[in-house]
Amino acid sequence: MAAFRALLDLCKRRGFLYQSAEIYGGLRGAYDYGPLGVELKKNILNSWWQRHVYWRDDVVGLDTSILTPHPVLKASGHVDEFTDLLxxxxxxxxxxxxxxxxxxxxxxxxxxxxxxxxxxxxxxxxxxxxxxxxxxxxxxxxxxxxxxxxxxxxxxxxxxxxxxxxxxxxxxxxxxxxxxxxxxxxxxxxxxxxxxxxxxxxxxFNLMFKTFLDPIDPIDRVIQTATSQEQQNKSQGAIREAVDQVLKPSTVYLRPETAQGVFINFEQVTRTMNKRPPFGIAQVGKSFRNEIRLEHGIFRTPEFEQLELEYFIPPWESSHWFKYWRELRFKWWLEHACHKENFRQRDHEKNEMAHYASSCTDVEYKYPWGWGEVEGVAHRGNYDLTQHIKNSNAAFEVVEDEVRVSPSVMEVDECLIPTEKPARYVPHVIESSCGLNRTMLAYLCDAFHQVSEGNNKPPRSILRLHPRLAPVKCAVMPLTGKPEFMPLAESIAKSLRRRGWFTMVEAQKLKIGKRYYRHDEIGTPWCVTVDYQSLEDETVTIRDRDTGNQQRMHWRDIQRFIGDKLMDDEEL
Incomplete structure (x- = not known):
């Protein structure tokens, strides 16, 4: 845990995480993401979105409202079932x-x-x-x-x-x-x-945050109802029920998950985008849960971001697609990891699965305090779509002239294939739900290394983040603070920024080694040094964070060099 405390200190000191409203004493469980934290989150999100939307022709994106009306979460079971014991x-x-x-x-x-x-x-x-x-x-x-x-x-x-x-x-x-x-x-x-x-x-204890969409202060209605002649001499439970009924038309919730917004838009997406199962809808956004216990920095907080994919499939293909997404998602985690042995998959026991799930596998990371969940891949069956059909008469049933089996599917449950023509079915759903905050924390813990310097010096910190996730992709460093180095340094930085890579110019009057170490600490993969030779032949030195190796090249080749290193040629 000493290393974890050192990591949290680094995050605050270097601009990854700040305590929210710190000048007013802070708000328990609430954090603001500083300049480097924003970049790290964005890079994780971009990697996830690229893999699950841009690289595929069977997934589209969605961004639904955070405010969710009572009927949606009543139908999904959240109003009655989304509780923890307190x-x-x-x-x-x-x-x-x-x-x-x-x-x-x-x-x-x-x-x-x-x-x-x-x-x-x-x-x-x-x-x-x-x-x-x-x-x-x-x-x-x-x-x-x-x-x-x-x-x-x-x-x-x-x-x-x-x-x-x-x-x-x-x-x-x-x-x-x-x-x-x-x-x-x-x-x-x-x-x-x-x-x-x-x-x-x-x-x-219900975990949802309740609020009210109403121009009239709900507290006034609570007072009026509770103190009315009709409610006098009634029990506390009866008064509470009367108050809930009065407030019900204006009651809304901060969504506890992004998934329900996807489910209630299922028919509109299939119609406007001409999609048929199997296909997926991806969404990234904030969710809110009134957690009983907030712990371990951003591991468990009341406000968090989710990376969720709901993949709609014919029921007879569900076993195949559950195994497919279970394997694919774990592969993504390992691809960005320094210590692959600290990531694992754990299948849920029957007694710990959600009421709607028939199978569920968690991806877990070995944090300093022990194994913790970072993602769940679940077979949700057709529970959610069926519930919304029952409560809203939504047209979520798929009708096809003949049953089709996807060419890539190797495992088919024939007993679930409809026999009537045209074939009618409510799609099953494979859900991948990943917490962006926990993902960020897991990769920070995974990348954090303390290197001994010897001679009784304190160890120095290095964040060996995968280059695609690193907040700052490159730091350009004039050898000294002399003005003649700055035009070339700025030209290099400008060329890299136009590629969409966060690049910094480090012109402090510090030894070049100390400037290297400052960027090792925040995970910058490459540092470019502009020196006296650069003024003669326009060549610069580029240094690798993890190996310390340096090589000389023309400054115009830096773009191509970094681009090749960042190239993601992994096939799905």
Whole structure:
């Protein structure tokens, strides 16, 4: 984690990431992307879009509204089903998801039959306050001791919960009667940061951000409805239901995924672009989720960007296309990686798949804190289109005079082929959903290297980003700050910028080696040095970031040299 902290420091110091609204204390989980962060995100997005739209004749793009009306997300199941379980710690006041929380940590003890549970506080003063809170309010009568920042809870016995998370129990030692116990229910997890077992029962928490598209302040309507004569003496639940009904016509959501915008435009895309399955619709855009726990910088945030592809297929070809996209997407990840061994695919177990999915494979990256999902490839079946047909009577059914099998398809499920003529079916969908923020973080972690300089010097940092992803493609460096070098340096930079490559002129009064190292730190693949010989024969030196190798060439050849290096001749 020390290396990860060094990477985050580099990102802030060099212009990849800033804390949003930092001058006002910041906003938890919100980040702004600086000049280099914007370029890195754009380059990742461009690589993805190029591969999945420009290189193919069966995928088109779409950009749908962020604001989504209630009926769309009601039909898709998000209003009722898009929830996580939420647990509060009554000691630390932290909220977390129980499925991501650790199990209880015990310390064996000679003095206590069942051992001791250490509760970790951030400092000694907090530990003392927590101990008082436990003894006086949370669990009066249990025996505790204070060891620096740790509160030790003395335990007589411990029973693990069953597979359903039920039946678990912790029997604490009573301070006044050690032979007796004070029992607490244990469901198999504790608060992640402190190891505290003092938790509320889990409850569902909808992850969507709700807002209102209405010229009238919705709070006024809430007050009017809740305080009306009709609602007096009713239960809180009944009042809440009445308020929801009043607000329902103006209720909209910030979309929790980009996919639903694609599904509800399916018929319009097929009609205007004359597309028939198999074909795909790609979309890049912001999504919003009211995450319970925000963590690891930009890994989990309430606002994030998605790279999503919905590929519509005849049902009888679904097995083939799921395997196809599963393989193709993983190939893209490895192509840009320094350490391919830190990327893997993991198939979902039946009990962890979304209710609409029949198969799902995650691409995971080994972050400093462990494996984390960066993309999911899922076979969504025809759930989404069918739901929107039921709720809107949309014309999403495909009608064909005769059944066709795509020439490239090697695996066909014949039992799903319609027998009537004309053939009618609702397409199945293979979805590739990739988080752009997590992708950026994964490639930054993958590229971050610390190189020892020896002689007790601190290590220097190098970002070995793939050249196509690197924010700055080239840095042009006049040997000194003398004005006679600048016209040629500017001409080189101008020629590269016109190719669409972010290029910087570095004319500071620093040794050339230090300027090289500054660009190694931000991942610049090539540095071009203009020196005295350049003024005589117009040749320059170009240096490679990863090898340190240098070669001499005419400055007009720099464009072709970099273009050849960036050329992507990988075939799909």
């Amino acid at each position: 647990v509060d710690c009554v000691l630390t006041k932290e909220r977390f998801r129980p499925d991501k929380a650790p199990t209880l940590e015990f310390i064996s003890s000679k003095d206590t039959p069942g051992g001791r549970i250490p509760v970790e506080a951030p400092d000694k003063a907090t530990a003392k306050a927590w101990q008082q809170l436990i003894q006086e309010q949370i669990a009066p009568g249990i025996q505790t001791t204070l060891e620096g920042k740790r509160i030790m809870l003395h335990v007589n016995s411990f029973v693990k919960p069953d597979a359903k998370g039920e039946g678990g129990r912790i029997d604490f030692v009573s301070a006044s009667m050690p032979e007796q116990s004070i029992s607490l229910e244990y469901n198999g997890y504790v608060e992640p940061n402190s190891n505290s077992p003092f938790l509320t029962a889990s409850r569902p």
